Amino acid sequence: MLNVAVVRFPGSNSDFDALRSVERAGMRGRFVWHRESDLQGADLVILPGGFSYGDYLRAGAIARFSPVMQAVQRHAAAGGPVLGICNGFQILCESHLLPGALMRNAGLSFVSKPVDLTVERTTTPFTSAFARGETVRLPVAHGEGRFAATDETLRMLEAEGRVVLRYVPASEGSPLQPNPNGSAHHIAGVSNAAGNVVGIMPHPERFGDPASLDGGARFFASMAAWRPQPTPSKAAR
């Protein structure tokens, strides 16, 4: 059975939802406190949503320096899957595990509502159960979700197919919920080059039915289907 570490920071608030979703998908979940310096053999890691360290300085800026993030860095470098959800995405950007940054929403307001997203990269441990181009509706809840990066970085992300999720652009008469925060290129989630590190703003753990694989449940079904590669990196971990 796969072991999933759900990292908890002071201010995490989606930790129980994430753990529950992991268990409902048939994996073993365990909380790992931010002061711990090893992941105790976890196969996959989730950095859940919330307001780690009160979002002091910048969202995710302080969490980056907690002992557990050193372990997450090693895990990611060895090819281990890491999913950052919302505040977890912000932490991954601040840690330079993912490019870019998440800035204050263009409309300034905290947005909490369902949005429609296109799944664009399915070659990740978190999106393999989707068909490429498929649309999924998930809730977002954030004040700082506007993805920003240099033009060069945006070009690279597009050229390398590293946009994992994209908000549906606003279009007249469409019943779809559009980009809620003014994100560059409507980006809602990106991955590193290898695809093992993924950050997304929406919350799959807050909406999904494991029986029908609705909504967010397929992110966790993807995780449950993931298998460690038989490479030396696993042994070195």
Added chain:
Amino acid sequence: MSFRVHVRVMPRAGLLDPQGQAVEHALSALGFAEAGEVRVGRAIELDVAAGTPAEAEARARQMCDKLLANPVTEDYLVEVEGA
């Protein structure tokens, strides 16, 4: 020796600054129509133990690069008191 260092962190020019825009609108609503190009950033003050002002500034710049500013979205300015 210790130096008082003032750090100003600002959203990078060219990036959308919705806080600045909102403040600009509010000023205009209050009758300050002459206000324009408002940008909102962050000010940080700290004491830096160093031998010289130049050394204090160099260390403060390293702090900015590593933590105080996000190099992707922000620029910073460092001033050392008495330098």
